[in-house]
Amino acid sequence: TGVVIEGHTYSAIELCRSENGCLLRVLRGDVKESVQRGQVVPVSGALSEAEEVILAEKKLDTTEIAVTIKVTDARQVQYGVAAGGENTPLGAAQPITRATWTGARLGVYARGGTEADTADIAVFAVKF
Structure with a gap:
């Protein structure tokens, strides 16, 4: 599960489970196509095939964390x-x-996992 700043190039911070335990990751991805008026349109200047790159990773000894986005x-x-x-x-x-x-969007997401996996988000606060 994670929080994303979404645009044609997007980045996110996510909590994920791996064979090594829980990891907190920062990642970046590039969108190659978008849908406009029902048609798939190539995005000019896309850097990749929307493959995500892990930019930073930290092993956690807990599954309860507070992430920040500035x-x-x-x-x-x-x-x-x-x-x-x-x-x-x-x-x-x-x-x-x-x-x-127009602009970029802030979003919360969950992906992958099994039906037994859950993510409880206790607080989601935005300060200006």
Whole structure:
């Protein structure tokens, strides 16, 4: 499960399970196609086949975490993890790009896993 800043180039912070335990990851992906008026249209300047790249990874000894997302005036997003009253950045700041719609979108997602997997999001807060 994760939180994404979504545009033609997107980035996200996600909690996932692996054979090595729970991992917190920052990733980036590029969209190659979009749907406009019901038609699939290539996105000019796409960097890849929408393959995601893991930019940073941290092994966790807990499945209860607080993640932070700071958007800068330079249109970049810095992901982090909050623990013990401190926020630790995870990976480098990522650019925010617009998409087919105006601007970028903030979203929460879940993917993969099994029917038995769950994600409980206790608080989702946005501060301006």
